[in-house]
Amino acid sequence: MSDHDQSPHLSASSRNGNSGDALPPVGEHARQYETVRNAHETELIEDYVELIGDLLQHRGEARAADIATRMGVSQATVSKMIRRLNELGLVTSKPYRSLFLTEEGQKMAETSRARHDIVLHFLRALGVDDHTARIDAEGMEHHVSNDTLAIMQRFIDEHAKP
Amino acid sequence: MSDHDQSPHLSASSRNGNSGDALPPVGEHARQYETVRNAHETELIEDYVELIGDLLQHRGEARAADIATRMGVSQATVSKMIRRLNELGLVTSKPYRSLFLTEEGQKMAETSRARHDIVLHFLRALGVDDHTARIDAEGMEHHVSNDTLAIMQRFIDEHAKP
DNA sequence: TATCATTGTTAGCCATGGCTAAACTATTTG
DNA sequence: CAAATAGTTTAGCCATGGCTAACAATGATA
Numbered sequence: 001m002s003d004h005d006q007s008p009h010l011s012a013s014s015r016n017g018n019s020g021d022a023l024p025p026v027g028e029h030a031r032q033y034e035t036v037r038n039a040h041e042t043e044l045i046e047d048y049v050e051l052i053g054d055l056l057q058h059r060g061e062a063r064a065a066d067i068a069t070r071m072g073v074s075q076a077t078v079s080k081m082i083r084r085l086n087e088l089g090l091v092t093s094k095p096y097r098s099l100f101l102t103e104e105g106q107k108m109a110e111t112s113r114a115r116h117d118i119v120l121h122f123l124r125a126l127g128v129d130d131h132t133a134r135i136d137a138e139g140m141e142h143h144v145s146n147d148t149l150a151i152m153q154r155f156i157d158e159h160a161k162p
Numbered sequence: 163m164s165d166h167d168q169s170p171h172l173s174a175s176s177r178n179g180n181s182g183d184a185l186p187p188v189g190e191h192a193r194q195y196e197t198v199r200n201a202h203e204t205e206l207i208e209d210y211v212e213l214i215g216d217l218l219q220h221r222g223e224a225r226a227a228d229i230a231t232r233m234g235v236s237q238a239t240v241s242k243m244i245r246r247l248n249e250l251g252l253v254t255s256k257p258y259r260s261l262f263l264t265e266e267g268q269k270m271a272e273t274s275r276a277r278h279d280i281v282l283h284f285l286r287a288l289g290v291d292d293h294t295a296r297i298d299a300e301g302m303e304h305h306v307s308n309d310t311l312a313i314m315q316r317f318i319d320e321h322a323k324p
Numbered sequence: 325t326a327t328c329a330t331t332g333t334t335a336g337c338c339a340t341g342g343c344t345a346a347a348c349t350a351t352t353t354g
Numbered sequence: 355c356a357a358a359t360a361g362t363t364t365a366g367c368c369a370t371g372g373c374t375a376a377c378a379a380t381g382a383t384a
Contacts, residue, residue, distance in 0.1 A: 076373070257363075339370105
């Protein structure tokens, strides 16, 4: 046994005392981890799509070599990944040609970019220096819910320079 | 070619206009992604260690079955993972017995817990509801730098109920 | 045009982190 | 104490996301 109590007492949170918030109820706890695992499955995909969108926008084309350099991985890895993106219907690609995003890919790129921007601007508004903000935003963006994102946006608006 | 310009112009940021922050310089961009990849390698480990620490503290013991239930994965997965934690010198375990953390494991558990708590309390202080805050914190905690963490802590202090 | 550097692809390797099924140990209970 | 149940481990499968090395296509340039 040992875990079939359902931890009924998670009430007294919200204290900052940093001490021991009780363990969340089992089911909820499991769902938290599951959410993170799911995010991991999509986040690389989103990163690629977002980067491809950025390259298309800022450079007019997205070549595998550029992606490899910017992501810091080998071309082989990128090539493999592009096949997956293709199968997922996110990009179209003729061999040895620049990539393009499908409609769905574009939607994903926009969404990702928007999330990314909000998180980045939020961190800067919070007082985080630009360099750190960029790094943290890259990691955080896939784990921020829409609710939190909305709150971040509000925070940015309130703290924006006039 | 196509990417050997080093994007010298990232200066004009900080505007919230949400439009197109130019691409970061290649090297820096690659380092951002690398940081995220590295974080991914450690984050599962940290989650396990943190959870084991929590179970030890709140339950007095950490059994594989509990971990499996709370993480929402199979016991086999946990068993395999425990072997890794063992090899990494983070836990000690005699077969078919409860786990314990090594000194190093305890240090990691404490650090992880502290990060987690700061992120969680920060989100709540920001106005995110408890349930969402828990989920987001679980995903975010591994991607928040010490600098940002310090700023979050300051924010919490400033917004704490008296 | 022939050559060569750049770029892209393929094949095949590895580690990680899931899973199920089966085997084994420990504990509880009849 | 034997049998049943609960918990743990092992074996072996799969997908993902890295890598290197070898090969193929493209496109510039001599």
